[in-house]
Each structure stands twice: as structure tokens, then as C-alpha cells.
Amino acid sequence: MNYAEEIKIESRRLVTRRHFFGGCAMGLGSMALASLLGPTVDAQVAANPLAPKRPHFPGKAKRIIYLFQAGGPSQLEMFDNKPGLAKYNGKPCPPELLKGQTLAFIKPDAALFATQFKFAKHGQSGAEMSEALVHLPRVADRLTIIKSMMTDAINHAPAQIMMQTGSVQFGRPSFGSWVTYGLGSESQDLPAFVVLSSAGGTSGGSSLWGSGFLPTVYQGVPFRRSGDPILSLASPRGISREVQRDTLDALRDLNQRLLDKTGDGEISTRINSFEMAYRMQESAPELMDLGRESAATLELYGAEPGRNTYANNCLLARRLIERGVRFIQLYHEAWDHHGQVHKGTKAQCAETDRANTALILDLQQRGLLDDTIIIWGGEFGRTPMIQGEPDGSNALGRDHHNKAFTMWVAGGGFKPGITFGETDEIGFNVASDPVHVHDLHATILHLLGFDHTKLTVRFQGRDFRLTDVHGVVQEPLLA
Numbered sequence: 025m026n027y028a029e030e031i032k033i034e035s036r037r038l039v040t041r042r043h044f045f046g047g048c049a050m051g052l053g054s055m056a057l058a059s060l061l062g063p064t065v066d067a068q069v070a071a072n073p074l075a076p077k078r079p080h081f082p083g084k085a086k087r088i089i090y091l092f093q094a095g096g097p098s099q100l101e102m103f104d105n106k107p108g109l110a111k112y113n114g115k116p117c118p119p120e121l122l123k124g125q126t127l128a129f130i131k132p133d134a135a136l137f138a139t140q141f142k143f144a145k146h147g148q149s150g151a152e153m154s155e156a157l158v159h160l161p162r163v164a165d166r167l168t169i170i171k172s173m174m175t176d177a178i179n180h181a182p183a184q185i186m187m188q189t190g191s192v193q194f195g196r197p198s199f200g201s202w203v204t205y206g207l208g209s210e211s212q213d214l215p216a217f218v219v220l221s222s223a224g225g226t227s228g229g230s231s232l233w234g235s236g237f238l239p240t241v242y243q244g245v246p247f248r249r250s251g252d253p254i255l256s257l258a259s260p261r262g263i264s265r266e267v268q269r270d271t272l273d274a275l276r277d278l279n280q281r282l283l284d285k286t287g288d289g290e291i292s293t294r295i296n297s298f299e300m301a302y303r304m305q306e307s308a309p310e311l312m313d314l315g316r317e318s319a320a321t322l323e324l325y326g327a328e329p330g331r332n333t334y335a336n337n338c339l340l341a342r343r344l345i346e347r348g349v350r351f352i353q354l355y356h357e358a359w360d361h362h363g364q365v366h367k368g369t370k371a372q373c374a375e376t377d378r379a380n381t382a383l384i385l386d387l388q389q390r391g392l393l394d395d396t397i398i399i400w401g402g403e404f405g406r407t408p409m410i411q412g413e414p415d416g417s418n419a420l421g422r423d424h425h426n427k428a429f430t431m432w433v434a435g436g437g438f439k440p441g442i443t444f445g446e447t448d449e450i451g452f453n454v455a456s457d458p459v460h461v462h463d464l465h466a467t468i469l470h471l472l473g474f475d476h477t478k479l480t481v482r483f484q485g486r487d488f489r490l491t492d493v494h495g496v497v498q499e500p501l502l503a
Contacts, residue, residue, distance in 0.1 A: 077208040083473025084437030086395045095359030098406035099430035101369040108449035109138040128424040137410035149441035156373040159381035165441040172445025172454040183403035184228035197236035200351035202490045211348030213307035215245040220337040223358035237483040325382040338379035363419025397436030405429025437471040439503045466495030
């Protein structure tokens with residue numbers, strides 16, 4: 025049975041969205057019910073859509089942690105060293121480069137702008153990084169740095185949607201939804217796809233982790249920044265665990281009687297979702313308690329229990345994959361530096377660099393890096409031209425740039441210690457080995473064990489996939 029046929033069968037078993045948002049007894053959150061389906065509680069239920077599935081072929085990776093740096097971090101301030109910019113600093117960008125180009129805000133005759141950061145080579149790989157990255161050089165030889173990324177959109181919302189769904193249009197399933205659709209989950213007590221956020225909110229909104237035309241069981245589940253990770257997860261005051269269990273057992277028995285009578289698959293899903301939410305009342309608080317980690321681990325990440333920080337979310341990501349969660353998405357929107365790109369990059373590196381490095385070191389130490397893919401990057405990069413005046417009389421920032429930017433990946437079958445692709449003398453265009461968003465998605469799906477052209481769902485008369493009709497697996501990136 026192919027995935028397109030399988031999804032039709034699964035769709036008939038799933039409760040529609042309206043069944044979930046009506047609320048439920050004993051304080052079990054509607055978000056939990058809308059998003060989570062656990063193991064079946066009755067033998068009559070034919071299958072669990074989130075049960076672990078076999079990919080098309082044995083993959084090297086089993087799970088993904090996506091560190092999404094929303095806003096568009098400047099590759100020129102961190103990874104793409106361009107001495108040529110220093111030579112042409114303050115001069116207009118060559119007109120031939122700008123012919124036919126669309127820019128978000130700055131004028132085509134904007135002056136070129138050299139970075140104020142110094143660069144150095146690190147590790148045996150000789151990976152170049154700027155002094156803004158204090159910690160990441162420690163793991164230079166574990167990184168696969170891609171300097172030749174390209175995307176289609178030049179503004180935040182469509183570019184973020186493109187990076188997460190493979191399309192600039194709303195309504196397509198997100199990357200995490202495709203992965204959980206294809207692989208299911210190894211967790212019995214937590215969602216298959218968890219969303220964590222820090223800093224500002226994303227421009228693309230909930231469509232970045234939505235399931236699109238896939239059943240809602242595959243959508244991401246956002247965890248709140250404080251209190252219960254999911255609203256209304258805790259029982260009301262005065263309701264003991266025993267009373268709640270008795271109530272759910274009675275509700276299950278009533279639902280079971282109706283299921284036996286009607287054979288309605290939506291009833292079995294309802295039973296199943298109540299049970300998952302009940303189990304999460306035990307598993308979620310324990311998961312969120314970072315105080316259970318050692319002092320050394322907290323120090324490694326720079327994590328502080330009880331706070332909402334990027335470092336805490338990175339540590340939570342490690343705890344989630346240890347508990348079988350398939351896809352963890354971290355959103356940190358703070359990189360939109362139209363002004364003061366030097367100051368802004370330095371501040372965001374101070375907030376994120378230590379935790380990024382710690383996550384790699386921690387997973388490697390625990391034997392989890394080899395089958396976990398870590399992705400770092402934003403929706404696009406920044407222009408080599410200045411947004412403002414080079415004499416400092418205006419904000420020294422950079423505009424959106426989709427023609428050439430940098431991302432890095434680590435673990436999960438990627439070839440470590442390489443830098444792939446390059447840009448031209450000033451960093452405006454890709455000079456060699458271009459990697460489009462579709463190519464990156466195709467390559468990651470390959471490492472998970474999927475032929476991206478065959479992981480499809482028929483919708484509105486045609487077969488859709490994460491990479492649409494595009495995407496080429498980048499063999500040089502594979503270990």
C-alpha cells in the first residue's frame with residue numbers, strides 16, 4: 025500500500041477538527057485533543073496513524089531538530105567571509121548584478137557594506153566563522169555548512185512558509201507534518217511534532233507547523249512558554265487523579281458501547297485522544313522540569329529552569345527526542361536587522377550560539393547525533409548592500425536577500441566538516457553548487473529514508489509532495 029492510499033484510509037478514521045474544539049471534561053485541553061492521537065485502547069481500532077512506520081528504504085536519521093532563526097540572519101556577519109566587500113565598501117553595487125533583481129526595501133544603487141567582524145578558520149575542516157560566534161567553532165568539524173542556499177521569496181511570511189512547507193502559498197503541509205506522516209512517532213505519551221518558540225512571533229503564523237491537507241493528527245503542537253505546556257492540561261482544583269481516572273473510564277465505556285453499536289471510527293479516535301491527553305498530564309510536566317538536569321548540563325547550555333529562553337528550548341529539544349518525539353521545531357524570530365546589523369548579530373549570537381553548540385555536543389555525547397538531524401538557518405539571508413548610510417548617519421543594516429545565504433546542518437548522515445557551495449566576490453549571487461530550498465528538503469527526506477518524489481498525497485486531483493515538482497538530492501552533502 026502506498027502513502028496516498030494509506031492516507032485515505034487514515035483520514036476516514038480521524039475525527040474532524042470541529043469534534044476537538046468543543047471542549048472536554050476534567051480540564052483535558054482541546055489543543056491536546058485536536059493534535060494528539062496515542063495508541064489504540066480497543067482491539068477494534070484497526071491502526072494508529074502515529075504508530076512508527078517504515079520509510080521507503082533504511083534511513084540514516086530518525087528525527088529532526090530544526091533551529092529556525094526567523095527574520096533572516098546575516099550570512100555576511102557570521103559565515104560568508106567577503107574581503108571583496110572591504111575593497112568596495114561604500115561604492116555602489118555593480119549595475120549588472122542588479123539587473124532584473126527584486127529587492128525588498130533598499131534602492132538598487134545602495135552602497136556595498138563590509139562587515140565589521142573579523143573571520144578566522146577553525147578545526148581540521150578550516151571552516152570560516154566570524155568572531156560573533158564564540159562557541160560554534162568548538163564543533164566546526166561536526167558541521168555541514170551550506171553557503172549557496174537559495175529561495176524564491178524576498179519577504180518574511182512567504183519566505184518562512186516556503187522554508188517550512190516548500191511553497192509560498194498558505195495551506196500546504198509543513199515539513200514536520202510530512203515527516204510525522206511518513207514516519208509516525210516513537211513516543212507514546214507526547215506529540216509526534218512539537219513546536220517551541222522564543223523571542224518574537226513568526227511572520228508566517230501557525231501555517232508554519234500546520235498539517236495543510238493532511239489530517240490534523242500530523243500538525244505541530246505548540247508548547248506554551250510558561251505554566252502548563254498545553255492549555256487546560258491540568259485538572260481543575262478538587263479533582264483527584266483517581267476521580268479523573270474513574271470519570272474517563274466511565275466515559276470510555278459509554279463511548280465503547282456506542283462504538284460497538286455504530287462502528288463509527290470517529291468514536292474510537294475520541295477514546296484514543298482522551299487517553300493521550302490523560303497520559304500527557306504525567307509526561308508533560310516531567311518533561312518541562314529542567315531542574316532534573318545536572319548542573320553541568322545546565323551550564324553547558326546556559327539554561328535556567330523556569331525561564332523562557334532559547335537555551336531552555338534547545339535543552340527541551342534534547343529531552344523531547346529522548347522521549348521519542350519525531351520532529352522538534354524551535355522558532356527564534358529576532359534576526360531582522362534592517363538597522364545595526366553588527367550590534368543585532370552580536371546580541372543574537374550571544375543569546376543562541378552557546379545553546380546551539382551545546383545541543384551538538386550533548387547529542388554527540390549521548391550517542392544521539394548520528395541519527396538526529398539538526399538544521400540551523402532562517403528564511404533567507406541579507407544583502408551585501410547597506411540599508412542606511414555607510415558614514416553612520418543612518419542605521420547600518422542590511423535588506424532581505426534570497427539569492428545567496430548560509431545554513432548549516434549536523435548529524436543524521438550529513439557529511440561533517442565540510443563547507444559546500446560559494447558565492448561571488450561580494451556575496452550577492454551563488455557562484456557554485458546552488459542548493460535551493462527544495463533540494464535541501466529532498467536531501468533531508470533522503471536521509472530519513474524517503475524518495476521525496478514518492479512521499480505524496482493526492483489532493484484536489486493531483487499528487488502533492490513537500491518538494492512539489494522540484495528538488496534534487498545533494499549527494500556531496502551525504503556522509
